[in-house]
Amino acid sequence: MAEVSQQLQSSWFNPTDVFSCGLKGHEKFPSPSVYAPKLPSVSVSPSAEIVEGSSVTLTCSSDANPAAKYTWYKENGNPDVQRPSEEPQLVFSSIQSSDSGQYYCTAENKLGRKTSNNFSVNVKYAPKLPSVSVSPSAEIVEGSSVTLTCSSDANLAANYTWYKENQTLPHGQQAIYHLTSIRSEDRGNYYCKSENQHGQINSTSQFIDVQYGPKLPSVSVSPSAEIVEGSSVNLTCSSDANPAAKYTWYKENEDSPKASGQIFTITDVRPEHSGNYYCEAQNRIGHQNSTLHLIVVAGSMKSVAAGSITAIFLAIIFLCAFLFIRRKRSWKRTSEPGERPDNQAQENMGSVYDSPSAPVQRTPAEPHKDFCYASVIFSKNQEDSLYSNIRLAQPHRHKEEEEDEDVEYTTVNFKSSSATTESGNQKAAEELYELYSTVSKHPRV
Structure with a gap:
């Protein structure tokens, strides 16, 4: 038998041929046939969809005698997927997406070698990190x-x-x-x-x-209340921009910038600071401007003075009304029969001085008219005058009575708190507040 095998190996034969041998004289009892492997077939288990992570087995089978040995290959992959063995299976215990591809196997014995057709393994899997x-x-x-x-x-x-x-x-x-x-x-x-x-x-x-370039800037003022002379003011400019904007402040009709930075501070506000200001927000992509109107009002001392003027004016009106009532009563007394006001007026005529600094002058009263004058001198080197002229209705009187009217002068001096006792005497004189009231009055009976 060994001699026959040796002869088969050394001679040329077709792999599809089937061979057997027997003893001479006993040809009716041949040995089992021997032949090279037939075309291998490949199967997969499970036969359903192959999902990543599952267990998969590939099986290569071929009819051969003697039994074939199998080798697995992956196309364009590692040619030695599995070493030759008598086991026809290729097992993936946890198949991965990288195991997808074309597989084939070979079956081989001493009589020949056969290669299977390609078998596609398509592993389904969820998306990887995008x-x-x-x-x-x-x-x-x-x-x-x-x-x-x-x-x-x-x-x-x-x-x-x-x-x-x-x-x-x-x-x-x-x-x-x-x-x-x-x-x-x-x-x-x-x-x-x-x-x-x-x-x-x-x-x-x-x-x-x-x-992007700056959007239209918004400008705010702090404090947001009335801006008083001498106070401190912050102007703030804000604009949405990328990259961040740079800010420059200008005053209208002035070429040179007033300041740079998001906040512009005026520490000692004066009336000349009033006007239109605008800030420019700029980056390398573009620029935008925004305008602010700033108004500076008088200081607190002037506000107090304005209030004082109002109070004085009201006081004058009340004083005139009071004197008018007294004069009216006097008219009633002098109009009674049998009375002669001439001598009585001569005896009772007099002048009243509330302040020695105000000179007294006697002037004849204008016929049929009584006047009340109020003059207020206020502020530095400047006179703001307030006059109140009241004409009082009178009954018909004798000419002598009209000529014998008494005149009262009232002088009220207000001294400014800013005046000093030494070098400020002249300044104090300039800031003197004076009130003159002149009332034409018939003497009492």
């Missing part, structure tokens, strides 16, 4: 076109959903998201979700930094 790319990758300026692309390895093919700051973008399930004219409001974090029937996964966030 990546997001931005085009253009350089600086993104407002108004330009931007494209976001989401890429994820998946089997079956993945569908994509886009998000901005956890808000779904209305785009459909596409891997590419277009921003045809990007705006400053589009600035933020973007990411995508990749999903198929085997699972889903989100990408990491991609920050889109949209650069």
Whole structure:
């Protein structure tokens, strides 16, 4: 038998041939046939869809005698997937997506060798971690076109959903998201979700930094109340810009800037500071201006003085009314029969002085008219006069009675708190507040 095997190996034969041997004279009892392997076939278990992580077995089978030995190969992969063995199975205990591909096996014995047809292993798996790319990758300026692309390895093919700051973008399930004219409001974090029937996964966030020129600045004043002479004022300019804006302050009709920086401080406000101010917000993309109208009012001392003038004026009116009532009573007494006012008027006529500094002059009263004058001198080197002229109705009187009227002068001196006792005497004189009241009055009976 060994001699026959030796002869078969040394002679040329067709691998499909079948051989047997027998003893001479006993040809009716041949030995079992020997032959090379037939074309191997490949099967897979389980036969359903192959999902990543599951256990998969590939089996190679071939009819051969003597029994064949098998070797597995992956096309374009490692040629020695499994060492030759008598076991025809190739086992994946936890198959991975990288195991997908074309497999084939060979069956071989001493009489020959056969190779199977290719068998495709298609491993289904959920999407891998997606990546997001931005085009253009350089600086993104407002108004330009931007494209976001989401890429994820998946089997079956993945569908994509886009998000901005956890808000779904209305785009459909596409891997590419277009921003045809990007705006400053589009600035933020973007990411995508990749999903198929085997699972889903989100990408990491991609920050889109949209650069834009300053928006229209807003200007505020602090304190926001009335701006009083001598106080301190802060003007603040604010503008939305990317990159951050730089600020410059100007006053209308002046070429040179007043200040730079977001806050402009005027420490000692004077009336000449009134006017229109504007700030310019600027970055390398653009600039914008905003205007503010500033009004400076008189100081607190002038406000007090204005109140004092009002109070004095009211006091004069009350004084005139009081004297008018007294005079009216006097008219009634002098109009009684049998009385002669001539001598009595001569005896009772007199002058009243509230202040020795006010000279007294006697002037004849104008017929049929009584006048009350009030004059107020206020502020520095400037006189603001307030006159109150009241004409009082009178009954008909004798000419002698009209000529014998008494005149009262009242002088009220107010000294300014800003006057000093030494070198400020002249200044105090200039700031003297004076009130003159002249009342024409018939003498009492």
